[in-house]
Amino acid sequence: MAAQPLLKVENLVKHFHVKLGAFGERAATVYALDNVDLDIMEGETLSLVGESGCGKSTTGFTILNLYKATSGRVVYKGQDLATLDERQMRPFRRDLQIVFQDPYSTLNPRMTVGEAIGEPILFHKLCTKAELKDKVAALLTDVGLPTRFAQRYPHELSGGQRQRVVIARALACQPKFIVCDEAISALDVSIQAQIINLLLDLQEKYGLTYLFIAHDLAVVRHISTRVGVMYLGRLAELATREELFDNPLHPYTRALLSAVPETDPEHERTRQRQILQGDVPSPLNPPSGCRFHTRCPIAMDVCSKVIPVWKEAKPGHLVACHAVNTEEIA
Ligand SMILES: Nc1ncnc2c1ncn2[C@@H]1O[C@H](COP(=O)(O)OP(=O)(O)OP(=O)(O)O)[C@@H](O)[C@H]1O
Ligand code: SF4
Ligand SMILES: [Mg+2]
Numbered sequence: 001m002a003a004q005p006l007l008k009v010e011n012l013v014k015h016f017h018v019k020l021g022a023f024g025e026r027a028a029t030v031y032a033l034d035n036v037d038l039d040i041m042e043g044e045t046l047s048l049v050g051e052s053g054c055g056k057s058t059t060g061f062t063i064l065n066l067y068k069a070t071s072g073r074v075v076y077k078g079q080d081l082a083t084l085d086e087r088q089m090r091p092f093r094r095d096l097q098i099v100f101q102d103p104y105s106t107l108n109p110r111m112t113v114g115e116a117i118g119e120p121i122l123f124h125k126l127c128t129k130a131e132l133k134d135k136v137a138a139l140l141t142d143v144g145l146p147t148r149f150a151q152r153y154p155h156e157l158s159g160g161q162r163q164r165v166v167i168a169r170a171l172a173c174q175p176k177f178i179v180c181d182e183a184i185s186a187l188d189v190s191i192q193a194q195i196i197n198l199l200l201d202l203q204e205k206y207g208l209t210y211l212f213i214a215h216d217l218a219v220v221r222h223i224s225t226r227v228g229v230m231y232l233g234r235l236a237e238l239a240t241r242e243e244l245f246d247n248p249l250h251p252y253t254r255a256l257l258s259a260v261p262e263t264d265p266e267h268e269r270t271r272q273r274q275i276l277q278g279d280v281p282s283p284l285n286p287p288s289g290c291r292f293h294t295r296c297p298i299a300m301d302v303c304s305k306v307i308p309v310w311k312e313a314k315p316g317h318l319v320a321c322h323a324v325n326t327e328e329i330a
Contacts, residue, residue: 010075012082015032029284033233052215054231079092113140113165135172159186163187167199177210232283234320235310239316
């Protein structure tokens with residue numbers, strides 16, 4: 001049976017109202033997310049990539065209703081999460097978890113590992129106090145840590161071990177969906193591979209769905225079912241991993257992928273790199289029309305005037321670009 005959407009993200013918009021100037025005298029708006037449309041399918045790993053500040057974390061936070069959406073909907077189990085206050089969110093919090101880059105900021109230094117993992121279990125009343133020790137031990141085993149680690153404090157662990165504890169804590173409530181926001185970025189490369197394999201094993205064992213936010217395109221290529229490319233708060237392209245890496249349609253995706261080294265030395269020697277000119281414009285004052293037009297090597301007149309429609313170029317391959325002619329491709 002084809003996978004069903006676990007979460008439907010519809011026209012999600014997030015603006016931050018900020019104060020600028022030395023004394024905060026000037027009010028301004030950060031246009032962080034603009035009309036993001038996304039179905040997150042049950043059991044998949046959907047990765048989000050794009051340059052720093054393009055809105056990847058904001059997408060994750062707004063989906064989880066940790067940031068209040070400015071407008072748009074996030075439909076989960078028939079409920080629009082974006083309309084719920086924290087009390088109304090409580091029954092959904094169990095299902096929807098997040099793992100951050102920095103396990104130090106997630107773990108309370110004064111709590112033992114056992115207490116940190118047990119806390120959400122007790123909060124959601126998922127077992128009795130008598131059962132807690134066994135439950136924590138099972139979770140530690142799940143994430144590949146010895147059960148005696150329950151007595152340790154975060155500073156007694158390595159970075160990789162701490163991230164395993166954070167994952168065990170996220171798993172404690174038997175979630176359906178986990179946002180992994182740069183969850184492996186701070187770790188050594190060899191440890192990254194172990195944590196990725198752990199995430200994949202847990203996904204298979206528990207049928208988890210991931211929104212995987214990452215900078216490293218080689219990792220994204222390894223782990224993803226589908227990949228979404230973001231630019232300045234908008235989705236530029238979305239396709240299966242194979243389709244996106246083999247047949248990118250958006251000029252921004254092409255530039256992004258051309259920076260990834262090829263594993264085949266012959267291809268690496270002959271490959272064409274596309275270097276993007278200029279910096280990403282400010283989200284305080286994003287360009288009109290297509291937000292990429294100030295850096296796009298094939299920009300046309302229409303690009304600065306009209307926002308490109310988010311359209312299906314081929315089945316399952318979505319793109320927002322005036323230069324992509326869907327009829328020609330079909
Ligand atoms: N709480 C906030 N208040 C004001 N502006 C914010 C806030 N959070 C994010 N932003 C702004 O929104 C934009 C998107 O930020 P976001 O953190 O989502 O980007 P990102 O793609 O996750 O970047 P990175 O790869 O560096 O983590 C940025 O311009 C950022 O400065
Ligand atoms: S819409 Fe225009 S500016 Fe934007 S990516 Fe396509 S061709 Fe480039
Ligand atoms: Mg981020």
